Amino acid sequence: MDEQHQHRAPGRYGIDEIEANRLERWPNAHPERDYIVHLELPEFTCLCPQSGFPDFATITIDYVPDQHVVELKSLKLSINGYRNRQISHEAAANTILNELFALLSPRWMRVVADFSVRGNIKTIIFAEQSAPDYQGARPEYRRYLPGGGL
Numbered sequence: 001m002d003e004q005h006q007h008r009a010p011g012r013y014g015i016d017e018i019e020a021n022r023l024e025r026w027p028n029a030h031p032e033r034d035y036i037v038h039l040e041l042p043e044f045t046c047l048c049p050q051s052g053f054p055d056f057a058t059i060t061i062d063y064v065p066d067q068h069v070v071e072l073k074s075l076k077l078s079i080n081g082y083r084n085r086q087i088s089h090e091a092a093a094n095t096i097l098n099e100l101f102a103l104l105s106p107r108w109m110r111v112v113a114d115f116s117v118r119g120n121i122k123t124i125i126f127a128e129q130s131a132p133d134y135q136g137a138r139p140e141y142r143r144y145l146p147g148g149g150l
Helices: 013-020 072-080 089-104
Strands: 025-027 037-047 055-064 068-070 108-118 121-130
Touching: 013 072, 037 068, 037 072, 055 089, 068 072, 068 089, 072 089, 089 108, 089 121
Parallel strands: none
Antiparallel strands: 025 068, 037 055, 055 108, 108 121
């Protein structure tokens, strides 16, 4: 076992990984074609900026990569970094889109933040962006995990 792992404080591994994380990209193995990457992250949490109470959501990301795809562990850790962050539903969806779009420069991307009912209000935020000349596929929003759908 390396020295870093020998001196790790119990219960800190996940916290340390999240704090040190940076979104990463990998080369797209098939940049010659349009194809859809569909990702569902059903355990998103953040804190309400007004009350500090937790909000829960499923984040769905669809995108058509160009030269890069997102590395999935870095995405997971990035999303987990929101759990103690006070941020509105709208800002969460748009911030995730902004960070991923800046990193990947995809042909097209949509981030949907489907929040659980809170205070008798159901919130779903759709944020979308594309390259200026992109005319390709923009699939309808769909969740594939059990319990998904609008």
